[in-house]
Structure formats: C-alpha cells, structure tokens
Amino acid sequence: xxxxxxxxxxxxxxxxxxxxxxxxxxxxxxxxxxxxxxxxxxxxxxxxxxxxxxxxxxxxxxxxxxxxxxxxxxxxxxxxxxxxxxxxxxxxxxxxxxxxxxxxxxxxxxxxxxxxxxxxxxxxxxxxxxxxxxxxxxxxxxxxxxxxxxxxxxxxxxxxxxxxxxxxxxxxxxxxxxxxxxxxxxxxxxxxxxxxxxxxxxxxxxxxxxxxxxxxxxxxxxxxxxxxxxxxxxxxxxxxxxxxxxxxxxxxxxxxxxxxxxxxxxxxxxxxxxxxxxxxxxxxxxxxxxxxxxxxxxxxxxxxxxxxxxxxxxxxxxxxxxxxxxxxxxxxxxxxxxxxxxxxxxxxxxxxxxxxxxxxxxxxxxxxxxxxxxxxxxxxxxxxxxxxxxxxxxxxxxxxxxxxxxxxxxxxxxxxxxxxxxxxxxxxxxxxxxxxxxxxxxxxxxxxxxxxxxxxxxxxxxxxxxxxxxxxxxxxxxxxxxxxxxxxxxxxxxxxxxxxxxxxxxxxxxxxxxxxxxxxxxx
Numbered sequence: 001x002x003x004x005x006x007x008x009x010x011x012x013x014x015x016x017x018x019x020x021x022x023x024x025x026x027x028x029x030x031x032x033x034x035x036x037x038x039x040x041x042x043x044x045x046x047x048x049x050x051x052x053x054x055x056x057x058x059x060x061x062x063x064x065x066x067x068x069x070x071x072x073x074x075x076x077x078x079x080x081x082x083x084x085x086x087x088x089x090x091x092x093x094x095x096x097x098x099x100x101x102x103x104x105x106x107x108x109x110x111x112x113x114x115x116x117x118x119x120x121x122x123x124x125x126x127x128x129x130x131x132x133x134x135x136x137x138x139x140x141x142x143x144x145x146x147x148x149x150x151x152x153x154x155x156x157x158x159x160x161x162x163x164x165x166x167x168x169x170x171x172x173x174x175x176x177x178x179x180x181x182x183x184x185x186x187x188x189x190x191x192x193x194x195x196x197x198x199x200x201x202x203x204x205x206x207x208x209x210x211x212x213x214x215x216x217x218x219x220x221x222x223x224x225x226x227x228x229x230x231x232x233x234x235x236x237x238x239x240x241x242x243x244x245x246x247x248x249x250x251x252x253x254x255x256x257x258x259x260x261x262x263x264x265x266x267x268x269x270x271x272x273x274x275x276x277x278x279x280x281x282x283x284x285x286x287x288x289x290x291x292x293x294x295x296x297x298x299x300x301x302x303x304x305x306x307x308x309x310x311x312x313x314x315x316x317x318x319x320x321x322x323x324x325x326x327x328x329x330x331x332x333x334x335x336x337x338x339x340x341x342x343x344x345x346x347x348x349x350x351x352x353x354x355x356x357x358x359x360x361x362x363x364x365x366x367x368x369x370x371x372x373x374x375x376x377x378x379x380x381x382x383x384x385x386x387x388x389x390x391x392x393x394x395x396x397x398x399x400x401x402x403x404x405x406x407x408x409x410x411x412x413x414x415x416x417x418x419x420x421x422x423x424x425x426x427x428x429x430x431x432x433x434x435x436x437x438x439x440x441x442x443x444x445x446x447x448x449x450x451x452x453x454x455x456x457x458x459x460x461x462x463x464x465x466x467x468x469x470x471x472x473x474x475x476x477x478x479x480x481x482x483x484x485x486x487x488x489x490x491x492x493x494x495x496x497x498x499x500x501x502x503x504x505x506x507x508x509x510x511x512x513x514x515x516x517x518x519x520x521x522x523x
Contacts, residue, residue, distance in 0.1 A: 073181050077108060077116040078155055078174040084120050085151040088422060095124055095422040110295050122162055123154045125249055125421040128223040130154045130161075133205060137194050149187055152179050156195050160202070168199055214238060222246055227429040228414070231464075240507070244463075247507035248417040248424075254294060255511075257311040257339075258287040259374055261346050263302075265289065271302050282313045283510070284492045285320065306374040311339045314415070314504050314514035318408065318459040319343040321502060321516045323490050326351040328403040333386050333446045336363035338370045338379075340408055345376045355398070357384040386445050402449040404457070409439045411460040411467050415513025418506060432466050439471045447479055450521045456482065459516040463505060468515035472501070476519075485518045 074080045080102055088095050099120055103113060123130065134153050135142040142150070152175040159171035172195045180188040210217040218238070219229045222245035232241035258265045265287045272279045272291065282288030288311070297303055297310075319340050324330050326348050332341045335356035344354055356379050358364045364383040371379050382391065389395050412432055413423045443458055450456050458475075460467055476482060486500035497503040502516035 073178070074102075074106065076174065077112040078119065078171075079178045080106060080108075080116055081119040081123070081155050082148060082151045082175070082178055084116075085123055085154065086147045088124065089147055089151070092426070094420065094426075095120060096420065114293075114295075118163070119155055119158060121251075121421060123151070123158045124425070126158065126162065126223045127154070127425065128220055128225075130157050130223075132208065132220045133157065133198065134194065136206060137198050146183070146187070148182055149179060149191060152176075152191050153194055156191070157198065160195075160199065172196070172199075218242055218245060222249060224248070224424055225427075228424060228427075231429070235465075243507040244505060247505075247510075248421075250418055250506075252418040253290045253292060254297075254310065255282070255312050256289045256291065256308040257316060257343065258289065258308055259306055259346060260287055261350055262305070262375065263307045268302065268308055271307075282316075284495055285313055285316045288313045288316055304373070309339065309342060309370070309374060311343065312416075312419075312512045314461070314509075314512040315339055316343060317491050317495060317502055317504070317514065318406070318457060318516045319347060321459075321487055321490050321518050322404050322406055322455060322457045324348050324352065324404050328352045329398070329401070330354045330404045330406070331398065331402045331446075331449055332356045332406045332408070333442065334358065334408050334410065335381075336360065336367055338367035338381075340406060341367070341379055342371060342374050342376055344406070345371075345374075345378055348378065350376065350378050352378060354379040355382065355393070355402075356380070357382045357386070357394070359383075359385040386442060399448055401451050402454060403451065404455045405446050405450050406457050406459070407443050407446045408459045409442055409467075409471075411435055411439065411462040412464060413461055415461045415463045415504075415506070415515075418512070432464055436466050436471055436474075439467060440474050443471065443475045444478060447475070447482065447521075452521055452523055454521050455485070456519045456521065457516060458519070459502075459514065461512060461514050463513040463515075468503070469499065469501060469517075472517045472519070481523050482519045482521055485520045487516060487518055490518070 074083055084095070084098050084102055087093065087098050099117065103116075108116065131142070131154070134150070134157060138145065138153075156171045156175040159166045160168055163171075172192065175195070176188045176192045179191050208217045208220045215226055215230050215233060218224070218233070218241065219226045222229075222242065224245050229241060229245065232244055235241075236244065256268065258268050265281070268289060269279060272289070275294070277291050277294060280290045282290065289308075290313075294300065302308060322330070322344065324344050324347055328348065330344055330348075330352065332344070332354065335341050336358040338356060341354055341356040348354070356367060358367065358381075361383045364381050368381050371381070382393070384391060384394055386394070412427050412435055413420060414427070417424055439458075439460070443456075447456055458472060462468065472484075476484075484500050486496070487502045488496045488500065491502060495502050495504050495509060500517075502514065504511055504515075505513050
C-alpha cells in the first residue's frame with residue numbers, strides 16, 4: 001500500500017495522538033466568519049456554475065445515477081471517495097462493488113487507487129466514531145446534513161485522525177474544493193469551518209463515557225451498531241466483545257491459497273521475495289500465505305497462470321472439512337465465486353467430478369473464468385436454483401447419489417467485517433432470524449442429494465449462533481438419518497468447539513469469522 005497509508009490499527013484514542021504539524025500549508029479561509037452549519041440561517045444560493053457534462057461511455061445499468069456526471073470533478077482519490085460514500089449511503093449496493101465500478105471508469109494511478117480504497121473503507125469502518133465528533137462540532141442537526149457535505153467532512157476527518165502522513169491542509173482543502181464544485185461556496189464554508197474548529201481542539205476531543213451506557217460507549221469507540229454490540233456483550237461479556245469489535249476494525253490482510261497442482265508453497269514464497277513482499281504462512285493451513293497487500297495483483301504472472309488464488313484461511317478450512325477423495329462426486333450448491341469449488345478440485349488433484357451451481361448466471365460465468373485460469377477441468381458449472389431446479393440432473397439424476405455435498409449458505413456476513421465493513425451498517429438484528437429460515441431450507445433441500453454414507457458440510461462466514469449451530473440443530477431435528485462427525489478429525493483442534501464444529505473468530509484466531517459442520521448420512 002502507498003507509503004502515506006500507515007497505521008495497521010488506529011490508536012485507542014486518536015484525540016490524544018500527537019501528530020506532526022503539517023499546517024504550514026494554508027487551509028482555506030472563510031470569507032467572513034467560520035460557519036459550522038447551514039441550518040440556522042437562510043442560504044442565498046449562488047447561481048449554479050456552468051458545467052459541461054461528460055456522460056460515461058459504458059454506463060452500468062446497476063448504477064443509473066452515474067449516467068450524467070461531469071467526470072472532471074472526480075479526477076482525484078478524495079473526490080471519488082466522497083462520491084462512493086454517498087452512493088453507498090443512498091443505495092443497497094455494497095462498498096466493494098461501487099469501488100470496483102469507479103475504478104473501471106477512472107484512470108487513477110496505483111498510488112491514488114490505494115488512497116481511494118483506504119479512505120473509502122476507513123470512513124465506513126470508523127463511520128460512527130467520525131460522526132460522534134462531527135456531530136459535536138456541527139451547529140445544527142447533523143443527521144439532516146446533506147449527504148455529500150457530510151461525507152466530505154468524514155473523508156477529511158478520517159485522514160486527520162487515522163492517516164499520519166497526510167497534511168491537515170491537504171485533507172481539508174480537497175473536501176472544501178469538492179463541495180464548492182457540487183454545491184456552493186456557502187456549503188464549502190461549513191465544511192471548512194467545522195474542520196478548522198476540530199483541528200484546533202484535536203488534543204481535547206470529548207469522548208463518550210462507559211459509565212453512562214457501556215453498549216453505546218463501545219459502539220461509538222469501536223464504531224459498531226448498538227444492536228450488534230449488545231448481542232456480543234451479552235454473549236461474550238464486555239471485555240471480549242471489545243476485542244472482537246477491535247479485531248473487526250483492523251485493516252485486513254490479503255491471503256493467497258497456493259494452487260498445489262501447479263506450484264509449491266516455497267515457489268510462491270520465492271516469487272513474493274523477488275517482489276519485495278513480506279509474507280507469513282497460515283497457522284491452520286500451511287499452503288495459505290498471508291501478505292499485507294500486492295499492487296496490480298491481477299496482472300501478476302503467477303496469478304494469471306493460476307498459481308494462486310485469493311481466499312481467506314477460514315474459507316479453506318471448510319474444504320478441508322469436506323475431505324473429498326479423488327473418486328468422489330461432489331456437489332457445491334451455493335458455489336459462486338468458486339473459491340471453495342476450486343479448492344476442492346485441488347484437494348482431489350483434479351480428479352473425480354465436482355458440480356458447482358449458482359442461481360445467478362453472471363456469477364456462474366465468473367466461476368467458469370476463474371476455473372479456466374486455475375487450469376481446472378473436473379468442475380461442471382451450472383446456472384441452477386436449488387429451490388426450483390430446471391435440469392434433469394438436479395431433478396432426478398444425482399438425487400441420493402452424491403458422495404459429498406457442500407452448502408456454503410448465504411448469511412449475514414458478520415464474520416468478514418474486516419474486509420466488508422459496510423455490512424455492519426446494512427444489517428439489522430431482524431435479518432439474522434430471516435436468514436436462518438433460508439439457511440434451514442437450503443440445507444434441507446441439499447440433503448436429498450447425499451447418498452447413504454455420504455457427507456454434508458454446512459458452512460457460513462458469520463459468527464452468530466442462530467445462523468450456525470442453531471441451523472444445524474433444527475436440521476437434525478428434521479433429519480434423524482444424519483449425525484454430526486467431529487471436525488477435529490479433519491482440521492486443527494484449535495478451531496473446533498466443544499460440539500465438534502469449526503468455529504473461528506477474528507479476535508481469537510486472527511482469520512475471518514466462520515462456522516462449519518460436518519454431517520454424515522447414516523441410512
């Protein structure tokens with residue numbers, strides 16, 4: 001990552017952080033006085049500046065709001081970050097999808113791409129803490145502040161609190177200039193006034209206190225929604241809940257899974273050494289390699305030749321749990337984007353047969369491309385829906401005849417908040433039980449394909465028991481012909497709980513949170 005992006009983890013109290021004085025550059029001065037809101041006085045809006053709109057050449061139908069945009073406004077990382085945050089706030093689209101779209105439409109250099117990713121993910125990751133301070137300095141109803149103005153302040157404040165080598169002036173001026181272009185000088189004055197006042201009081205920022213409300217305190221300090229903090233405090237106690245929240249806020253590492261049908265782990269490590277990239281082998285699977293980041297990873301020759309793929313170690317544990325043999329017929333019912341299917345193929349040395357299905361055609365096509373890059377020939381990809389099968393294969397041919405079935409079920413994703421911090425703001429507590437019903441239904445339908453003596457593995461990337469053990473227990477109540485097969489026989493006992501299930505947490509195992517259960521059909 002770019003050298004300007006430093007801390008792996010922010011200090012507990014950035015308000016107490018002593019930062020190098022970068023204020024030799026002049027921060028924009030307001031014309032008359034410092035404005036910190038636009039709610040308390042009527043605004044005489046200026047005549048809009050003449051703008052020549054440059055439509056995108058290939059607008060994405062999933063992003064209709066991008067079809068009439070002056071691209072010159074968004075020619076830098078900070079302006080794009082504000083735009084992305086606004087879209088993430090206003091739509092159901094996930095942050096990574098919006099970032100990927102923007103990077104396809106803009107020609108940023110690698111350094112600016114790194115800064116864009118850092119600011120966008122950082123602002124979402126620390127959203128609640130940023131808003132705590134901004135709400136204290138904004139004179140008016142902060143929640144009613146215009147989205148682009150609010151996000152411009154978030155972007156500036158994130159850089160001030162978390163990115164040590166970025167000058168205050170650069171952080172503030174870019175946000176001010178952006179708001180001048182999309183709003184008015186008056187709105188820009190508000191951004192400038194709030195940020196200048198905040199910078200002057202950095203060493204005496206007021207923090208929430210635990211004594212009044214410990215859930216709200218932890219939610220603000222570690223930037224998580226109260227409903228989620230409350231669940232974890234009740235389940236783990238305050239101290240461990242705090243550690244889990246803190247682990248979720250660490251910048252994520254990148255994990256590479258070696259394609260051992262093509263190269264050895266040592267060969268990948270030598271390649272990383274040549275690139276000057278530090279690495280560390282996985283603790284639970286030694287052919288997984290952790291790195292901090294890798295520029296232009298998709299252009300790397302080792303990647304293009306299928307020598308490795310990107311996958312977290314927690315996901316790899318689930319393929320190990322299935323433990324396929326070279327003669328097995330395997331069914332992966334929720335296969336996209338194909339990481340577990342490709343891992344299973346490698347474990348089977350390219351032999352046997354794997355059927356990978358997904359209900360979305362676009363995702364199925366992406367899987368095919370991934371398998372082709374990895375040189376995999378024993379996977380059949382189908383655009384299929386387990387709930388409404390269309391092919392004779394799913395309707396009858398393989399019913400009761402599959403050796404190993406993997407159900408990597410759709411879930412809340414609360415185990416992967418380091419990589420996808422926006423999930424915590426898009427989920428509600430009610431979602432968990434709604435997802436449980438879907439998970440039980442998928443597991444029930446998948447079980448019909450398992451032959452007697454065969455194996456069914458259920459996995460998720462969430463930490464919540466309602467989506468994990470509770471789903472397995474509900475399934476076993478309906479299917480007495482299945483029994484639990486302890487995961488301790490297939491993976492490290494360090495990741496197996498007292499009931500024989502894989503259960504990992506970011507703060508305990510230093511990998512993504514995940515769950516896996518192995519069930520055997522006895523009759």
